[in-house]
Amino acid sequence: MGFAYFPDTEEDIRAMLSRIGVASLDALYSDVPCDVLFKGEFDIPDAMSEMEVRRRFSELASRNTALTVFCGAGAYDHYSPAVIQSVISRSEFLTSYTPYQAEVSQGTLRYIFEFQSMMAGLTDMDCSNASMYDGPTSAAEAAMMSVACSRRKNKVLLSEALFPHVLQVVETYCRYHGTETCVIPMKDGVTDIAAIEAALASGNVAGIMVPGINRFGIIEDLTGLAGAVHDSGALLIMYSDPSSLAVIRTPGEWGADIVCGDAQTLGIPLNFGGPYLGFLCCRKEFVRKMPGRIVGETVDAGGKRCYVLTLQAREQHIRREKATSNICSNQSLMALYVTVYLSLMGPQGLKRVNGLSYGGAHYLHSELLRTGLFEDPFGKPFLKEFALRSAIPAGRLQKALLDRGIFGALSCGEDLVSFCVTENRTKEEADRLVDAVLSCSSKS
Amino acid sequence: MKYYDKLIFELSKDGRTGYSLPENRWPDKEDGLPDVLKRTSSADLPQVSEPDVVRHYVNLSDMNFGVDTGFYPLGSCTMKYNPKINEEMSSYHGFAGLHPLQPADTVQGALQIYGELSGWLCALTGMSAFTLNPFAGAHGELTGLMIMRSYHISRGDSGRTRIIVPDSAHGTNPASAAVCGLEVVQVKSTAEGLIDIEDLKPLLDDTVAGIMMTNPNTLGLFEKEIHEIEECVHAAGGLLYYDGANMNALLGKVRPGDMGFDIMHLNLHKTFSTPHGGGGPGAGPVGVAGRLEHLLPEPVVTLSPETGKYVISGQPQGAGRISGFMGNFGVLIKAYAYILSLGKQNVRNVGPYSVLAANYVKESLKDSYKLPIPSLCKHEFVFDGLAKANTGDNGTEVTTLDVAKRLLDYGFHAPTIYFPLLFHQSIMIEPTETESKETLDAFIDAMEKIAGEAVSSPSILKEAPHNTPVSRPDETLAATHPVLTFRQRKSSDNRS
Numbered sequence: 001m002g003f004a005y006f007p008d009t010e011e012d013i014r015a016m017l018s019r020i021g022v023a024s025l026d027a028l029y030s031d032v033p034c035d036v037l038f039k040g041e042f043d044i045p046d047a048m049s050e051m052e053v054r055r056r057f058s059e060l061a062s063r064n065t066a067l068t069v070f071c072g073a074g075a076y077d078h079y080s081p082a083v084i085q086s087v088i089s090r091s092e093f094l095t096s097y098t099p100y101q102a103e104v105s106q107g108t109l110r111y112i113f114e115f116q117s118m119m120a121g122l123t124d125m126d127c128s129n130a131s132m133y134d135g136p137t138s139a140a141e142a143a144m145m146s147v148a149c150s151r152r153k154n155k156v157l158l159s160e161a162l163f164p165h166v167l168q169v170v171e172t173y174c175r176y177h178g179t180e181t182c183v184i185p186m187k188d189g190v191t192d193i194a195a196i197e198a199a200l201a202s203g204n205v206a207g208i209m210v211p212g213i214n215r216f217g218i219i220e221d222l223t224g225l226a227g228a229v230h231d232s233g234a235l236l237i238m239y240s241d242p243s244s245l246a247v248i249r250t251p252g253e254w255g256a257d258i259v260c261g262d263a264q265t266l267g268i269p270l271n272f273g274g275p276y277l278g279f280l281c282c283r284k285e286f287v288r289k290m291p292g293r294i295v296g297e298t299v300d301a302g303g304k305r306c307y308v309l310t311l312q313a314r315e316q317h318i319r320r321e322k323a324t325s326n327i328c329s330n331q332s333l334m335a336l337y338v339t340v341y342l343s344l345m346g347p348q349g350l351k352r353v354n355g356l357s358y359g360g361a362h363y364l365h366s367e368l369l370r371t372g373l374f375e376d377p378f379g380k381p382f383l384k385e386f387a388l389r390s391a392i393p394a395g396r397l398q399k400a401l402l403d404r405g406i407f408g409a410l411s412c413g414e415d416l417v418s419f420c421v422t423e424n425r426t427k428e429e430a431d432r433l434v435d436a437v438l439s440c441s442s443k444s
Numbered sequence: 445m446k447y448y449d450k451l452i453f454e455l456s457k458d459g460r461t462g463y464s465l466p467e468n469r470w471p472d473k474e475d476g477l478p479d480v481l482k483r484t485s486s487a488d489l490p491q492v493s494e495p496d497v498v499r500h501y502v503n504l505s506d507m508n509f510g511v512d513t514g515f516y517p518l519g520s521c522t523m524k525y526n527p528k529i530n531e532e533m534s535s536y537h538g539f540a541g542l543h544p545l546q547p548a549d550t551v552q553g554a555l556q557i558y559g560e561l562s563g564w565l566c567a568l569t570g571m572s573a574f575t576l577n578p579f580a581g582a583h584g585e586l587t588g589l590m591i592m593r594s595y596h597i598s599r600g601d602s603g604r605t606r607i608i609v610p611d612s613a614h615g616t617n618p619a620s621a622a623v624c625g626l627e628v629v630q631v632k633s634t635a636e637g638l639i640d641i642e643d644l645k646p647l648l649d650d651t652v653a654g655i656m657m658t659n660p661n662t663l664g665l666f667e668k669e670i671h672e673i674e675e676c677v678h679a680a681g682g683l684l685y686y687d688g689a690n691m692n693a694l695l696g697k698v699r700p701g702d703m704g705f706d707i708m709h710l711n712l713h714k715t716f717s718t719p720h721g722g723g724g725p726g727a728g729p730v731g732v733a734g735r736l737e738h739l740l741p742e743p744v745v746t747l748s749p750e751t752g753k754y755v756i757s758g759q760p761q762g763a764g765r766i767s768g769f770m771g772n773f774g775v776l777i778k779a780y781a782y783i784l785s786l787g788k789q790n791v792r793n794v795g796p797y798s799v800l801a802a803n804y805v806k807e808s809l810k811d812s813y814k815l816p817i818p819s820l821c822k823h824e825f826v827f828d829g830l831a832k833a834n835t836g837d838n839g840t841e842v843t844t845l846d847v848a849k850r851l852l853d854y855g856f857h858a859p860t861i862y863f864p865l866l867f868h869q870s871i872m873i874e875p876t877e878t879e880s881k882e883t884l885d886a887f888i889d890a891m892e893k894i895a896g897e898a899v900s901s902p903s904i905l906k907e908a909p910h911n912t913p914v915s916r917p918d919e920t921l922a923a924t925h926p927v928l929t930f931r932q933r934k935s936s937d938n939r940s
Contacts, residue, residue, distance in 0.1 A: 003790045005525055005717075007880035008797055016804040016881060022820075025796040028803060029697060031666045031820055036702045043567040047787025050529050056784060061538025063553030069543050074768055077543070081463070083494060085535065087501045095510030095526050097518055098723035101858050103849070103912040104445070107508030108722040111501070114452050117930035121488030127928050130723070133579035136768040144623070165768050172741075172764030176590050178625045219481045247474050249481050262768070272554050273544030273769025274579070275725035287926070293723065297933060298922035300914040301907070305449060310922040316582070316619035317863075321609075321628035323619035328582040333721030340501060343452050346491040349463030351474075358477075359470020381477055398547070407546055423465060 003047070068429050070364070070401075070408030072217070072385040072420030074135065074163050075273060076265045078243065078353065079424050084267055084340050088333055098293070098329055102308045103300075108332060109307035112295040115335040118342045122245040123259040124252020125281035130293035131330040132278030135262025136169035139209065139239055141291050141325055142260040142280060143170050146207025146235045147179050148289045148324040153206040153234070155180040157199050159191040161214035162239055170209070180204075189216050189378035189387070193225050200232040207258070212240035212251065215412060217361075217385030217420070218378060219248055226255025235286075241265050242279065244383055246350035247358075251281075258282045267341030268334060277334040288314060291325030356423035357384035364421050364430045371434065373441050377416065385420040387412050392441055400440030406433050447913040448503040453930045455500060456490035462497050488931055507913045508722075509857050515883050517805075519824045519860035519872025520614065520662060522692045522714035524798075527785065530717065530778035539777060544769035548756050555754035558745045558770065561780045562729070568791065569691075570701020571708060571731030575740040577771040581689060584709025584728025585620035585656070590763040591707055591732060591739045592654050592683050593624060598739070598761070601681070604653040608682075610639050612662045612864045614689060626653060633866060637663040637817045641672055648680035658687040659703070660694070660822035662864040662872070664802065674704035683707060691715045692876065693799055693823035696792040706733045715794075716779035727775040741766045797877035798823040801884060805875055808888045812895035816867060823876070829869025834898045842898045842905050844869040849916065850897065850908035854890035 008016075013025070022028060029037060048056065069077040088094065092107060099105030099112075112130045119128035132138040143156045156174060158167055160183050167183065174181045184195050191210045199205070208229050213219050229236045235257040243265035245251075251259040264276040282290055288311060296310035316323040345353065361384045368374045374388040390397055394411035401408050406429075409417040421430065475482075492500070509516070516523035534540070542551055562574040578584040589607070596604040607626040609617045611633055618628045629652075632643045638661070655677050659667045667673065677684055686700040686708035692715045694700075700708045712718045713726035720726070732740060742759035756770075786794070799822050806815065806825045813827035834842045848858035848871070860872040875884060897904050909915060927933050 003786075003793070005527065005785070005878050006790070006793060006797055007878065007883075008800070012881040013800065016800050020800075020803045020807050022803075025800060028796060028799045028820065029666075031668050032698055033668070033671060036670070036698055038570075038697060038699050038702065042696075042788045042791060044564045044783055044788050044791065047789045048784045050785070053529055053533070053781055053784050057533045057536060057781070058538075060553035060556060061536055063556065064538055064542060065546075065550035066538070066541060067543070067546060067550060071543055071545060073545055075544050079465075083498055087498065087505075089531070090502065090505040091512035092505040092508035092510045093722055094531070094719045095512045096508050096722045097516070097521055097523060097720045097857075100518075100860075101509075101848070101852060102917045103909050103914055104507075104509035104852055104857065105722075106447075106913050107504040107506070110451065110504050110507070113928075114930070116928055117451075117453065118489060120929045121486075121931065124485055126932070133583060133725075134768045137579070137583070137766070165765065168765040169768065172590070172766060173623075175764065176593060176624045219477070221478075221480060223480065245483065246487055247483055248477070250483055250485065253483070253485065269540040270543050271540050272542040272551065272773040274767070274772040275774050276768065287928070294928060296922040297927040298918045300918070301916050302914075304447065304914050306914040306917050308917045308919055308922050310919065310926060310928075313923075315615075317615035319619065320615050321618035321622050323615075323622055326582045326586055326616050326619035326623045327580075328616050329580055329720075329723040329726060331579075331721075331725045332723035333719075334725055336501075336722070339452075340497065342489055343492055343497045343500070344462035344494060345489070346456075346460070346462060347487050347489045348461065348491070349465060350487070350489065352463070352465045352468065355468045355474050356466065356470065358474035359468055359472050362472035363470055381481055383474070383477075402547065402550065407543055407550070410545060427469075 067405055067407040070406055070419050070421060070433055071410045073410055073418060074165055075270055076422055077270055077424050078265055078422050080267045080269050081344050083344060084337055087340050088336055093336060094333065099309060102306065106306060109295050111336050111339050113297065113307050115339045116295060118339060119279050119281055122242045123240060123281045124250035125259055126284035127287045128279060128281040129290050130295055131335040132280055132292055132327065133331060134274060134276040134278045136166045138260040138278030138280050139166050140170045140173035142237045142258045143174055143207060143209060144177055144179060144324060145258060145289055145291060146237060149235060149286050150206035153204050155182060155204045155206060157196060157205055157208040158183050159210040160184060160186045161191045162211050163215045166239060189380060190214060190218055191220055197228045200228060200234065205232060205234045207235045207237050209237040209239060212238050213244055213383060216378065216387035217382040217418065218380045219383060222254045244354060246347065247354045257286060263338045266338040268337050275331055275334050277331050277338060292327050293330050353423050357421060360421035360425050360430060361386060364419060367434045371437055373437060384422060385418060387416045387418045389415045390417045397440060401433060401436050404432060404436040406436060408433060445507055445913050448507060450500065451930060452492060452500055453490045455492050455496050458491060460491040460493050462492050462494045514855055515879060515887055516857040517859050517873045517875050518857060519874045520689055522874060522876060524717055524876040525878035526717055526719040527782060530781040533781045534774045534777040548754060552754055555745050557777060557780050559747050559754050561776055564783050565710060565729055565731060569708060569731055570699030572734040573737040573740060574729050574731045576729045576776050577741055577767045578728040578730055579767060579772050580724060580726040581709060581711040581728045582616040582620055584730050585616055586624055587730045587741055587766050588685055588707040588709055589620055589624040589626060591736055592685065594739045594763045595683065595736055596653055603651055606651045607653050608647055608655040612866055613656060613658060614662060617656045617687060637665045638667055639673060641669055645676060648676055650681060652680060652682045654683035654685055656685040656687055658690050660690050663817060663826050664821040664824040666822055670703050689714065690823060693795055695794040697795040706736060712775055712779040717782040718775050718778040725772045725775055727772045739763050743770060794877055801875040801877060801879060805873060805884055805888060809891050812892050824872060824874035826864065827871040828867040830895055830898055834902055842902050844871050846905035846908060847871065847894055850894045850905045851890060852909040853911045856887055856890060
């Protein structure tokens with residue numbers, strides 16, 4: 001029976017076996033011990049035609065509930081312009097490998113160079129790598145990078161104001177890697193800078209990681225932090241939302257040395273958690289300790305401008321057991337998403353995205369406070385995400401919203417729930433959320 | 445392919461707009477933020493219209509070679525055809541619009557994909573359970589080694605800090621081990637290219653956590669002594685890790701679980717047809733034997749027998765958390781669709797057809813290229829350069845690099861070169877099961893012509909490629925004078 005992905009005909013198979021000098025396909029496995037050859041039937045479905053596959057997926061999709069998303073917590077419902085899907089569907093991008101052969105990979109290499117330029121520009125750093133898996137793993141790599149940059153220091157301080165899933169991934173990596181981590185408790189919903197300064201005094205600190213926007217959506221005021229960190233000889237690592245950097249003070253302006261985070265906010269759909277896009281940027285003095293691929297500009301034999309993977313002496317395939325990171329590939333196609341997104345948005349578009357998100361979030365924030373069922377526990381500046389103390393238990397509140405097709409009020413601490421508003425949300429949707437809250441409270 | 449010499453920044457003009465966003469009618473504006481929290485510098489983003497953006501990236505794509513462009517025999521990368529239906533299913537809004545923290549009740553369809561795909565991977569590999577959270581092969585390796593270390597530590601056996609890695613292994617193996625805090629001990633290969641069991645045995649003691657094996661190995665050879673290796677490592681208290689980079693050779697024919705492996709990863713972007721995307725996103729699911737199931741990283745997805753519903757939960761005893769959410773779900777969808785299309789009927793032919801193609805190319809070219817190990821190969825094989833050493837016009841030998849570059853002129857992607865490190869002139873060729881005999885014949889023909897050119901006109905090879913958008917790049921310049929961003933480029937222009 002023919003199968004669309006296999007071109008071999010019986011005649012082809014016979015001809016090829018004959019060239020090889022074996023009698024059958026089974027004979028190609030004569031080097032495998034008999035008892036490990038699988039002779040049973042695989043417990044997977046029968047082969048499906050394309051139409052049947054399509055039907056199966058529409059059935060599966062019908063078992064999901066489409067919700068209006070008023071929740072962030074590390075994954076944001078920003079708008080993805082139509083151009084992106086069109087560009088990333090180009091087979092030449094989609095079906096290529098890592099650009100090892102530069103002469104036939106200038107497309108990939110050039111957009112990665114553009115990506116690096118844009119990420120360095122947004123974060124106000126000198127350099128960026130070609131991308132990482134996701135935000136939390138980029139944070140883990142940044143933590144290990146700070147250890148690699150230091151001389152024999154082995155501890156990384158982590159602000160408790162980072163998202164919990166980021167902390168967990170960094171702690172997991174560091175535990176196996178042999179890097180000591182120490183979580184510095186928050187104070188009033190933000191990073192406790194005085195406590196970090198005190199912890200620095202204990203010595204052995206290679207890096208300090210703090211969020212730009214924290215787990216409660218608060219924009220952190222890091223005044224004075226970089227000076228204290230640098231005086232102690234450690235590196236300042238910031239975990240940032242790159243979308244926000246069109247309007248909020250940049251890691252470069254705060255004095256950060258390494259910046260990591262998730263660029264999902266730059267045009268990548270929610271995708272149920274992945275693929276997203278970790279990024280890693282740094283000051284130029286640390287570039288040779290940066291993990292991952294890096295693309296650089298050069299010229300070809302005829303003097304034409306071209307691009308190559310460069311500074312590869314840092315990488316796992318050269319260093320093997322001496323490597324400080326095992327990352328091999330990047331998430332190249334997701335970097336293309338972001339590059340196309342930022343090309344379309346430009347500085348003004350990205351400001352507009354932030355303005356719309358800020359406006360919507362502040363509207364919802366004040367409408368929720370007006371219900372009298374919430375209070376703002378910290379009263380600090382935020383952009384698109386915020387946490388409120390709720391009089392209604394988080395579980396009941398979330399359920400009431402789900403009944404109206406809304407996903408929001410994510411529990412983020414005792415009595416605390418968080419909301420997020422992006423440019424994708426309308427006033428009607430925000431009003432519907434507030435209505436749902438009110439009807440939930442009147443039932444109690 | 446044609447050369448196009450623009451960066452998006454060079455199309456920028458102040459005042460151009462490529463976005464289409466609603467007017468901001470909200471009462472509060474972001475300029476209400478305190479000054480200390482505001483950005484003051486420029487973000488250095490281009491200002492380009494939508495049609496200019498589209499044309500720019502289409503022009504860039506025209507300088508790229510993909511599997512859809514032509515034959516891509518990159519060894520150990522399994523550049524098979526990437527079915528189009530998979531892409532369409534992956535971008536369904538019914539999945540792409542789901543938030544990862546939505547309550548399980550609202551994402552039962554997505555969790556069913558996760559759960560069923562895990563089960564099918566178990567069936568195809570003989571493992572007991574899979575996590576689909578790892579993002580890539582190297583990430584899978586790291587996750588698998590974390591599980592291995594957790595296993596020993598959970599049994600109070602904390603002195604097992606060394607890991608055995610063959611000298612033919614992919615570079616990620618020792619690197620993953622180092623990141624996981626393990627000391628790497630290298631085991632040698634025999635002249636036949638297999639693990640040297642006599643070299644292995646003395647290494648096995650109570651400090652060994654386990655062994656990482658790729659089977660077939662990077663020479664494309666099946667490790668025939670797998671039973672003896674398995675017995676020795678297990679007897680010494682170690683675990684066996686299976687690097688699934690070369691699983692395509694065995695798919696439908698041999699299961700790592702049946703060979704006694706305890707932990708393994710798969711590369712869905714190799715064996716299960718998801719596109720490589722120029723270097724990602726991939727997916728590197730990790731499978732384990734039953735006694736390690738409780739050590740899988742969190743979150744885990746399970747089907748509740750009571751309710752018949754899928755649930756997401758933590759894993760208190762587990763190896764930890766290695767990803768923000770539940771892996772590259774969009775990639776998992778593509779592998780799920782691929783398995784549905786293959787079904788139990790066609791999956792049996794994936795390995796055999798890929799092995800058939802590799803042996804056919806190997807046998808066809810073994811007179812023109814040096815074949816250091818002449819035995820039956822699996823899905824890939826390695827030549828050690830040209831059969832006859834030839835000297836180019838400038839007095840230097842015609843190398844594997846020259847052969848690879850010349851292949852680009854003939855319209856083929858180059859094989860993997862200078863890997864494995866066991867030979868000086870390695871050319872590693874993996875054709876995959878989705879290439880027709882005609883394509884393989886055309887490749888064989890080109891390789892033979894190149895071998896001929898190496899004798900008759902070596903300078904054609906030394907100066908290749910000739911027909912690509914750019915010729916050989918100056919990699920030394922790139923590394924010694926790094927220009928890594930457009931901003932650096934502008935400032936270096938100013939200097940000159």
